[in-house]
Amino acid sequence: MFLFPVCSPFLTSPSCLSVFPPPEMKGKNPWNTPTTIIITVIGIIAIVALVTVAVLQNRHLPQKYKYGIVLDAGSSHTSVYIYKLCQIYTVGISSYASAPWKAGESLRACMQDVEQQVPKKRHRQTPLYLGATAGMRLLKYNSSMSDGVLQAVEEALQKFPFSYQGARILSGQEEGAFGWVTVNYLDDRLSQVCGLETTGALDLGGASTQISFVSDKYNGSESPSNSVNFRLYGNDYNLYTHSFLCYGKDQALLMTQSVPEMLNDPCFNPGYTAIKNYSKIYDSPCLSGWKPQKIPTHFTHNGTGNFQQCQRIVKSIFNFTHCKYSQCSFNGIFQPSLQGQFGAFSAYYFVMSFLNLTDTTMPLEAVKAKLAHYCSTPWNQIKQQHPEVNEKYLAGYCFSGTYILTLLMEGYNFTSEEYSNIKFIKKIKDSDAGWTLGYMLNLTNMIPAEAPDSPLLPYSGYVSLVTIMAILLFILFILCLCPLWTRCSKQPEIV
Numbered sequence: 001m002f003l004f005p006v007c008s009p010f011l012t013s014p015s016c017l018s019v020f021p022p023p024e025m026k027g028k029n030p031w032n033t034p035t036t037i038i039i040t041v042i043g044i045i046a047i048v049a050l051v052t053v054a055v056l057q058n059r060h061l062p063q064k065y066k067y068g069i070v071l072d073a074g075s076s077h078t079s080v081y082i083y084k085l086c087q088i089y090t091v092g093i094s095s096y097a098s099a100p101w102k103a104g105e106s107l108r109a110c111m112q113d114v115e116q117q118v119p120k121k122r123h124r125q126t127p128l129y130l131g132a133t134a135g136m137r138l139l140k141y142n143s144s145m146s147d148g149v150l151q152a153v154e155e156a157l158q159k160f161p162f163s164y165q166g167a168r169i170l171s172g173q174e175e176g177a178f179g180w181v182t183v184n185y186l187d188d189r190l191s192q193v194c195g196l197e198t199t200g201a202l203d204l205g206g207a208s209t210q211i212s213f214v215s216d217k218y219n220g221s222e223s224p225s226n227s228v229n230f231r232l233y234g235n236d237y238n239l240y241t242h243s244f245l246c247y248g249k250d251q252a253l254l255m256t257q258s259v260p261e262m263l264n265d266p267c268f269n270p271g272y273t274a275i276k277n278y279s280k281i282y283d284s285p286c287l288s289g290w291k292p293q294k295i296p297t298h299f300t301h302n303g304t305g306n307f308q309q310c311q312r313i314v315k316s317i318f319n320f321t322h323c324k325y326s327q328c329s330f331n332g333i334f335q336p337s338l339q340g341q342f343g344a345f346s347a348y349y350f351v352m353s354f355l356n357l358t359d360t361t362m363p364l365e366a367v368k369a370k371l372a373h374y375c376s377t378p379w380n381q382i383k384q385q386h387p388e389v390n391e392k393y394l395a396g397y398c399f400s401g402t403y404i405l406t407l408l409m410e411g412y413n414f415t416s417e418e419y420s421n422i423k424f425i426k427k428i429k430d431s432d433a434g435w436t437l438g439y440m441l442n443l444t445n446m447i448p449a450e451a452p453d454s455p456l457l458p459y460s461g462y463v464s465l466v467t468i469m470a471i472l473l474f475i476l477f478i479l480c481l482c483p484l485w486t487r488c489s490k491q492p493e494i495v
């Protein structure tokens with residue numbers, strides 16, 4: 001705080017008089033006496049200092065360029081996010097249950113790449129997390145091998161020069177809630193004034209699928225396990241979220257293939273044929289108890305490419321009958337009425353963008369007609385049209401597209417009108433939509449519970465205020481010197 005000599009043309013306090021030059025200076029030009037010059041210089045320095053401090057105080061500190069690394073260990077892949085994706089192999093760490101050390105090994109190449117991408121001087125301050133999702137939830141459900149896999153992953157990650165924060169299996173609720181945080185954080189729907197409607201999050205993985213949204217009609221009392229409360233930037237959010245384990249698209253496919261007569265498959269293109277191992281189907285925890293007594297080890301999987309028949313088979317893995325709540329989505333799970341816009345990401349996007357069906361303003365009947373045409377296209381023609389696409393994905397697009405429409409329309413009860421409220425998204429403002437960013441923001445407390453102190457004035461307001469103050473102060477100084485000076489130069493009359 002800068003103290004100014006308190007003197008003013010309106011103040012004739014003795015203190016002011018005594019400050020100024022003594023009588024012997026009478027009649028001389030008051031402006032070039034050393035005292036006046038010193039006072040003026042001090043005043044100007046004070047004003048300049050004030051302006052400098054004010055500008056520095058309000059200068060936006062350059063955002064410290066921070067890194068954070070989160071590994072998304074999904075059921076089918078592990079991705080490394082340092083604000084951009086470094087895809088590792090298309091095999092989830094849960095696939096290494098029988099050889100856990102391979103899980104750690106599978107991360108090495110990409111983590112070495114990450115080590116190059118994060119500036120060396122920031123390695124120690126860069127937090128490193130690994131979050132595992134449904135693939136590991138299923139492994140944990142099925143066996144104790146998940147601990148061995150996490151341990152091997154932990155040993156591998158601790159060898160890197162980052163600030164290792166741990167590897168853990170996320171709950172389905174966390175995966176759904178953090179996906180919602182990411183979508184709304186990137187879409188700037190959290191730090192605004194309260195009342196801005198948030199966007200729902202739809203995440204489709206290989207082993208699970210999540211739905212999360214805020215519903216004005218849902219206060220969490222009905223089915224509390226589906227309720228997550230957030231306080232972000234001073235706003236309270238009561239989020240509805242549910243994660244359907246086994247309803248990721250890969251596990252859903254296995255469940256449709258368990259249907260006994262499933263040798264000729266309408267969800268695969270005509271002419272598609274492959275020899276498959278039944279154990280791959282019945283080893284999944286999602287099908288435990290479904291294994292028929294007598295089955296051959298292998299079966300021939302033939303495609304017949306019929307969308308309507310495929311829809312019927314896909315619907316058979318959903319239970320729409322029992323619901324003990326006021327309303328349900330499927331399998332007896334409570335779901336409040338849908339509300340607002342939704343961002344659908346991960347496999348929702350991979351599938352619908354391949355099928356050119358990301359335009360949700362397209363009438364639903366037209367979407368179904370396009371998908372039916374794709375499903376009925378002969379497999380050889382599909383392979384010729386898409387030589388660059390991994391056949392593992394290419395063979396599954398008819399099923400996956402049909403599964404997505406069934407999940408959204410019959411599962412979550414989107415009406416044909418509400419379908420246009422869904423946006424199939426991969427990125428928002430150059431960041432991938434997914435749970436990882438929300439997870440890291442939460443763990444690094446980068447989203448404050450309370451609103452940051454909103455500046456009374458915008459930055460420019462501060463500068464102009466300070467400048468005006470400085471000019472006024474300077475004028476004040478000049479005015480102060482003159483009348484006092486005049487008055488001071490006269491001998492005080494002794495009465």
Ligand SMILES: O=c1[nH]cnc2c1ncn2[C@@H]1O[C@H](COP(=O)(O)OP(=O)(O)O)[C@@H](O)[C@H]1O
Pocket residue numbers: 073074075076077078092133134135204205206207208209248249250346347350351393
């Ligand atoms: O390019 C692609 N085309 C089609 N599907 C893809 C592509 N890339 C990834 N996927 C699928 O997206 C899903 C990603 O699932 P993820 O590995 O996140 O599992 P999780 O979230 O269930 O743990 C998997 O079904 C995977 O096959």
Ligand SMILES: [Ca+2]
Pocket residue numbers: 074075133204205206346
């Ligand atoms: Ca996932």
